[in-house]
Amino acid sequence: MKKKITIGDIASELGISKTTVSFVLNGKARENHISVALEKKILKHIEKVGYRPNHFAQSLRTGKTKIIGMLIEDISDPFFASIARIVEEIAYSKGYKIFYSSTENDPQKTRDLLQVFRTRQVDGYIIAPPPGIEKELKELVDDGHPVVVFDRTLPGFKGDNVVADNYQGAFTAIQHFIDNGYQRIAMITLNSDQVQMIERQKGYNDAIKATGQLPIVKKVTYHDDKEHSIREIQDFIAGNGNIDAVFFATNYIADNGLEAIRNLNLSIPQELGVIVFDDYNLFRLFTPSITAISQPIKEMAERVINLMLERLSATAEPGEARSFVLSSTLMVRNSSLPKTHVPFLPQERVGGMIPKTRPS
Amino acid sequence: MKKKITIGDIASELGISKTTVSFVLNGKARENHISVALEKKILKHIEKVGYRPNHFAQSLRTGKTKIIGMLIEDISDPFFASIARIVEEIAYSKGYKIFYSSTENDPQKTRDLLQVFRTRQVDGYIIAPPPGIEKELKELVDDGHPVVVFDRTLPGFKGDNVVADNYQGAFTAIQHFIDNGYQRIAMITLNSDQVQMIERQKGYNDAIKATGQLPIVKKVTYHDDKEHSIREIQDFIAGNGNIDAVFFATNYIADNGLEAIRNLNLSIPQELGVIVFDDYNLFRLFTPSITAISQPIKEMAERVINLMLERLSATAEPGEARSFVLSSTLMVRNSSLPKTHVPFLPQERVGGMIPKTRPS
DNA sequence: GGTTGTTACTAAATCGATTTAATACCTAAT
DNA sequence: ATTAGGTATTAAATCGATTTAGTAACAACC
Numbered sequence: 001m002k003k004k005i006t007i008g009d010i011a012s013e014l015g016i017s018k019t020t021v022s023f024v025l026n027g028k029a030r031e032n033h034i035s036v037a038l039e040k041k042i043l044k045h046i047e048k049v050g051y052r053p054n055h056f057a058q059s060l061r062t063g064k065t066k067i068i069g070m071l072i073e074d075i076s077d078p079f080f081a082s083i084a085r086i087v088e089e090i091a092y093s094k095g096y097k098i099f100y101s102s103t104e105n106d107p108q109k110t111r112d113l114l115q116v117f118r119t120r121q122v123d124g125y126i127i128a129p130p131p132g133i134e135k136e137l138k139e140l141v142d143d144g145h146p147v148v149v150f151d152r153t154l155p156g157f158k159g160d161n162v163v164a165d166n167y168q169g170a171f172t173a174i175q176h177f178i179d180n181g182y183q184r185i186a187m188i189t190l191n192s193d194q195v196q197m198i199e200r201q202k203g204y205n206d207a208i209k210a211t212g213q214l215p216i217v218k219k220v221t222y223h224d225d226k227e228h229s230i231r232e233i234q235d236f237i238a239g240n241g242n243i244d245a246v247f248f249a250t251n252y253i254a255d256n257g258l259e260a261i262r263n264l265n266l267s268i269p270q271e272l273g274v275i276v277f278d279d280y281n282l283f284r285l286f287t288p289s290i291t292a293i294s295q296p297i298k299e300m301a302e303r304v305i306n307l308m309l310e311r312l313s314a315t316a317e318p319g320e321a322r323s324f325v326l327s328s329t330l331m332v333r334n335s336s337l338p339k340t341h342v343p344f345l346p347q348e349r350v351g352g353m354i355p356k357t358r359p360s
Numbered sequence: 361m362k363k364k365i366t367i368g369d370i371a372s373e374l375g376i377s378k379t380t381v382s383f384v385l386n387g388k389a390r391e392n393h394i395s396v397a398l399e400k401k402i403l404k405h406i407e408k409v410g411y412r413p414n415h416f417a418q419s420l421r422t423g424k425t426k427i428i429g430m431l432i433e434d435i436s437d438p439f440f441a442s443i444a445r446i447v448e449e450i451a452y453s454k455g456y457k458i459f460y461s462s463t464e465n466d467p468q469k470t471r472d473l474l475q476v477f478r479t480r481q482v483d484g485y486i487i488a489p490p491p492g493i494e495k496e497l498k499e500l501v502d503d504g505h506p507v508v509v510f511d512r513t514l515p516g517f518k519g520d521n522v523v524a525d526n527y528q529g530a531f532t533a534i535q536h537f538i539d540n541g542y543q544r545i546a547m548i549t550l551n552s553d554q555v556q557m558i559e560r561q562k563g564y565n566d567a568i569k570a571t572g573q574l575p576i577v578k579k580v581t582y583h584d585d586k587e588h589s590i591r592e593i594q595d596f597i598a599g600n601g602n603i604d605a606v607f608f609a610t611n612y613i614a615d616n617g618l619e620a621i622r623n624l625n626l627s628i629p630q631e632l633g634v635i636v637f638d639d640y641n642l643f644r645l646f647t648p649s650i651t652a653i654s655q656p657i658k659e660m661a662e663r664v665i666n667l668m669l670e671r672l673s674a675t676a677e678p679g680e681a682r683s684f685v686l687s688s689t690l691m692v693r694n695s696s697l698p699k700t701h702v703p704f705l706p707q708e709r710v711g712g713m714i715p716k717t718r719p720s
Numbered sequence: 721g722g723t724t725g726t727t728a729c730t731a732a733a734t735c736g737a738t739t740t741a742a743t744a745c746c747t748a749a750t
Numbered sequence: 751a752t753t754a755g756g757t758a759t760t761a762a763a764t765c766g767a768t769t770t771a772g773t774a775a776c777a778a779c780c
Contacts, residue, residue: 006766017730022768033727055479057766060416060735075448076441085436085462097476099459102445116457119415258645280642285618287647366736377760382738393757417736420765 005051014045021046025053059121068308069117070100070126071110073151079251079278079295080128083150086301087126094309096123105222107132114140124308129154131194146311150304152196160311162303162324166196166277169293169328170203173247173275176291176330178211181339182245182273188233188257189249191219200249200277216240226256234260237272245273245336251280254290274335288334295328365411374405381406385413419481428668429477430460430486431470433511439611439638439655440488443510446661447486454669456483465582467492474500484668489514491554506671510664512556520671522663522684526556526637529653529688530563533607533635536651536690538571541699542605542633548593548617549609551579560609560637576600586616594620597632605633605696611640614650634695648694655688 007025011018021042023032029039059065068091072080088098099122103110107130114136117125124146129137134154140147141159149161177185187204190197201217208215218236220229233256237243248254254276266272268288276283279294303324367385371378381402383392389399419425428451432440448458459482463470467490474496477485484506489497494514500507501519509521537545547564550557561577568575578596580589593616597603606621608614614636626632628648636643639654663684 004766007768008766018767019730019732019769020728023729026768033729035728038728052475052479054420054766056416056420056481057735058768060414060420060737060766061768063735074445075435076438076445078436078438081436081441085434088435088462097461101448101457115412119412121414121416255641255645262645281615282640282642282646285615285622285646286642364736367738368736378737379739379760379762380758383759386738393759395758398758414736417765418738420736420767421738423765 004054005049006054007051010042010045010049010051013049014042016042063121065121065123066095067097067099067120067122068124068126068312069113069120069122070098071103071113072100072128073103073105073130075100075102077251078280079297080151082297083301083304086298087305090302090305091309096309096312098126103128103130105130111136124148124312126150126304126308128152129157131192146308148304148308148311150300152194154195159321160307160323161321162300162307162326163196164295164300165325165327166199167203167206169277169295169330170200170247170249171207172203172330173277173291173293174204174207176332177245177247177273177275177336178207180273180336182336184213184216184240184243185245185247185273186216186218186236186240186243187247187249188218188220188236188253190253191221197249204247216243220253220256222252229253229256230260230263233257234263237261237266238264243272244339245269245275248274248276251276251278254278254280258290268335269337269339273337273339275330279331283331284333286335288337291333291336292331293328294331296326299326364414365409366414367411370402370405370409370411373409374402376402423481425481425483426455427457427459427480427482428484428486428672429473429480429482430458431463431473432460432488433463433465433490435460435462437611438640439657440511442657443661443664446658447665450662450665451669456669456672458486463488463490465490471496484508484672486510486664486668488512489517491552506668508664508668508671510660512554515555519681520667520683521681522660522667522686523556524655524660525685525687526559527563529637529655529690530560530607530609531567532563532690533637533651533653534564534567536692537605537607537633537635537696538567540633540696542696544573544576544600544603545605545607545633546576546578546596546600546603547607547609548578548580548596548613550613551581557609564607576603580613580616582612589613589616590620590623593617594623597621597626598624603632604699605629605635608634608636611636611638614638614640618650628695629697629699633697633699635690639691643691644693646695648697651693651696652691653688654691656686659686 007018007021011021016038020034020038023029023034024039024042025046055065070084070087072084075081075084084098084100091098101113103113110130110133114125125140126148127137128151129149131154134156137147137149137154137157137159147159149157149159150163152163153161174185185208187201189201204217205215218233220232237246237260246257248257258274261268261272261274268274274290276290276292279292283290283292303326307322367378367381371381376398380394380398383389383394384399384402385406415425430444430447432444435441435444444458444460451458461473463473470490470493474485485500486508487497488511489509491514494516497507497509497514497517497519507519509517509519510523512523513521534545545568547561549561564577565575578593580592597606597620606617608617618634621628621632621634628634634650636650636652639652643650643652663686667682
């Protein structure tokens with residue numbers, strides 16, 4: 001059915017030793033004084049019989065796998081999917097493969113997956129960590145494994161990491177609302193103590209407080225069922241009639257939030273301004289188009305994989321941990337148009353003028 | 361720095377042989393007459409020292425990896441991402457890990473990845489194949505590897521596969537257009553000879569021809585740069601003034617197509633009806649909401665992984681190949697409202713009434 | 721001619737598991 | 751008492767590579 005050809009087969013077919021074949025295969029012919037003639041002969045034979053090394057035997061011997069394990073929150077989230085894609089591409093071009101898997105932000109599943117990666121002896125770890133795995137991360141680093149953390153850090157984690165400037169992004173967004181004349185700006189965020197969420201909220205808080213107002217924050221729980229989450233947001237907006245703008249702290253919340261707004265039949269931005277943290281292709285095409293904070297996905301992915309590749313090729317010593325904070329960009333669109341001018345400004349749009357009606 | 365504890369360590373620490381330890385570890389204590397007392401003692405010791413087997417040594421010996429390789433077109437495509445997620449979840453619960461990677465529909469990259477999977481000796485292959493790898497797939501199957509193909513097939517491929525009913529989905533969509541009074545319905549599709557695309561076009565063609573009209577088909581190339589693709593669609597629509605509806609053959613095209621329509625400042629569905637193959641969360645929230653053909657993602661994912669798990673646990677004989685064609689659902693929304701009633705029907709919406717202007 | 725040095729190549733150990741074939745010991749049957 | 755059979759355990763082979771520590775042959779040097 002299938003034939004496996006090993007290094008030993010080659011050796012005996014040519015009447016030489018496995019050692020010689022191995023040297024040639026690993027490009028160590030020269031330094032081990034294998035004659036050029038023999039080297040050519042071996043290479044030709046290998047080519048001819050289509051030999052492929054057994055990676056298990058290799059890894060068993062060397063302890064290296066040329067595989068990088070990558071843990072992200074959710075592969076079906078466009079932000080993570082895009083990062084994964086770019087990381088994979090660059091790694092691939094350098095001879096590394098990426099094996100990725102989703103943590104679903106569950107510490108236990110994450111611990112399991114880390115264990116799998118460990119026993120599979122991946123060469124390095126790229127992780128968007130859920131809360132509560134500080135200990136495991138520290139262990140990895142202490143054991144000398146290359147680790148790069150991204151999107152968020154964990155309190156107390158010292159090691160390579162790449163994150164966006166969540167504080168500044170949020171602050172700028174709120175400032176933009178204020179500049180455009182919005183007065184009562186609410187934030188809807190996740191009920192989570194993840195660092196990136198905390199930072200976004202701080203940015204919001206500080207920008208609001210600078211105006212002398214009080215923050216208005218609603219927290220919803222992740223992976224509540226969708227309908228429930230929509231209703232929650234809906235009730236919150238309806239219950240705070242004086243709100244004239246809302247800042248959604250993630251893509252995921254915005255999904256539900258926009259549906260809530262539609263259900264309430266509020267017009268954006270006349271009755272409610274909207275800004276979302278994390279951009280999304282379709283936001284440009286919405287009617288009206290949605291203002292969003294765009295994280296530097298490409299740059300983040302590149303930094304992450306390059307940090308990792310450096311670590312992997314480092315000659316030995318751990319060296320200093322390196323941190324990058326990348327700045328994000330506010331994509332100004334129509335959902336946050338200046339308050340007073342709104343009804344008169346021309347806008348690009350999909351769809352025609354449709355009479356306003358009550359929700360059913 | 362790090363200590364690796366092996367089966368040999370355990371054996372010598374307890375003054376017994378590796379064999380005994382191995383038997384116990386593999387649950388073969390009973391059939392090899394290991395005394396219950398000793399078994400308990402070994403298990404306790406293993407627990408205590410936190411022994412973890414070296415999977416390379418294991419795989420080197422057994423040839424099994426408990427890993428399934430999965431190749432999809434593009435991990436940043438929501439359709440594939442969702443499938444991957446569900447497959448991963450089920451596999452994980454059965455003790456299998458999924459390693460996935462993107463083919464980008466590139467036959468050469470796919471061949472490379474298959475080679476990697478092969479040398480890593482994955483236990484099975486789940487593939488959404490790009491064109492041109494018929495030979496490699498046949499080889500895999502002939503060599504006795506479990507293979508499940510999904511989303512599309514390849515001409516001549518005989519083996520397990522799960523696809524959606526692309527023909528019926530497209531046919532139903534066009535029929536819906538016709539029922540709602542649309543008269544000149546164009547299709548915009550990929551310039552590709554992939555089976556699923558051909559089927560969608562056939563569905564369109566047959567539905568159109570039944571009305572006595574001629575098909576109007578525009579093909580665009582994948583991964584042309586985005587702007588170019590948008591302009592192409594734009595020119596096509598503008599150049600065929602009598603078109604009153606358009607059927608986008610993929611999610612990806614719709615992305616560009618909707619932008620083209622916006623640029624042309626056409627109102628949906630009054631001036632142009634729209635249906636998209638492949639649903640997308642945000643389509644519901646669009647103004648107007650977009651009618652789409654929703655593929656049975658969950659069912660497809662479950663069928664795929666279950667077929668694979670069956671193959672993996674099969675006692676030996678290959679058995680018959682099994683094919684599933686799953687039906688998709690037309691999600692009727694506002695972008696395909698009945699022609700005559702359109703201006704008068706109430707609609708749910710996001711955003712207010714905004715004056716229509718020329719594109720800049 | 722004996723020491724030293726290169727060159728060209730190889731035998732054997734090793735990585736950490738699984739598995740076959742064997743070894744004692746003990747009991748029951750002939 | 752000898753054989754057969756079951757129980758409890760283990761030595762050693764094996765998977766397919768890498769790598770250490772040689773060996774043999776030959777030239778160069780004083």
